[in-house]
Amino acid sequence: MLRILNLEAGYGxxxxxxxxxxxxSxxxxxxxxxxxxxxxxxxxxxxxxxxxxxxGEIAFDKQNIRGRPAEKIVAVGCSLVPEGRHVFGTMTVRENLLLGAFCRRHVDNSAGVDESLEQVYDLFGILKERSNQLAGTLSGGQQQMLAIGRALMSRPRLLMMDEPSLGVAPLLVQSIYEKIVTLKRNGLTILLVEQNARAALxxxxxxxxxxxxxxxxxxxxxxxSDNPEVQRAYLGKEYRRIDE
Ligand SMILES: Nc1ncnc2c1ncn2[C@@H]1O[C@H](COP(=O)(O)OP(=O)(O)O)[C@@H](O)[C@H]1O
Ligand SMILES: [Mg+2]
Structure with missing residues (x-):
């Protein structure tokens, strides 16, 4: 689905x-x-x-997407949950989620958007409970759920997540990762980057x-995770899979 070859990038x-x-794949x-x-x-x-x-090359579904503007990349089905979440604190949870559907405005009717909203609320019950609350009043973990929900509103086929566990209380990390497993079981393709190797692996x-x-x-x-170097550098001692 995504294939990257010899990619080079930087800042200045x-x-x-x-x-x-x-x-x-x-x-x-x-x-x-x-x-x-x-x-x-x-x-x-x-x-x-x-x-x-x-x-270098970036291909999504065998199409070259390198050099396309960000909104075009969302439109082909590749959505990013950014590091640090970047939710809009002075907007409500529901408004933040609807922003995620922005790229669909030309293709879909509002019924499709409502359906996606319901799917996000089914996945993250807390977002439904808090739908009219300002996003800035949510905890770090809840804001992470909102950021994931917002990305899901674009109906991605590939969901990219940047450090979903960063700044999230341990109990909520577990619950966010369980949702990631649910999304994968539902057929979503996922690319996840993490310092938290234990959670990601x-x-x-x-x-x-x-x-x-x-x-x-x-x-x-x-x-x-069986590799001694990876264990020493990234894992520490115990670790277990949570999808089985
Ligand atoms: N906007 C930026 N301008 C200049 N340098 C940056 C910027 N963002 C990141 N860097 C540098 O690029 C390198 C890689 O950063 P980053 O991709 O954020 O790493 P990671 O996400 O793995 O922590 C670091 O040396 C960082 O200081
Ligand atoms: Mg980073």
């Missing part, structure tokens, strides 16, 4: 992505794990069209390890 003179190649959940500053956010921003690639089918803008290791999640 700073070269961040140094030839990243990866792919995500339909129905897969793929994790990219790496330390702070490794280039994970830069990778997702470049795929999402927020940051311009310097070279517990739900992903496959993973890539990124270090200073390069992929240094890749493989099935089980193989990565």
């Amino acid at each position: 003179p700073l070269r961040v992505l140094k030839g990243i190649s990866l792919h995500v 339909p129905g897969e959940a793929v994790a990219v794990i790496g330390a702070n500053g490794a280039g994970k956010t830069t990778l997702l921003k470049t795929i999402a069209g927020v940051l311009k690639a310097r070279s 517990a739900v992903a089918d496959r993973g890539y390890v990124i270090e200073t803008g390069q992929i240094v290791l890749q493989g099935p999640s089980r193989q990565l």
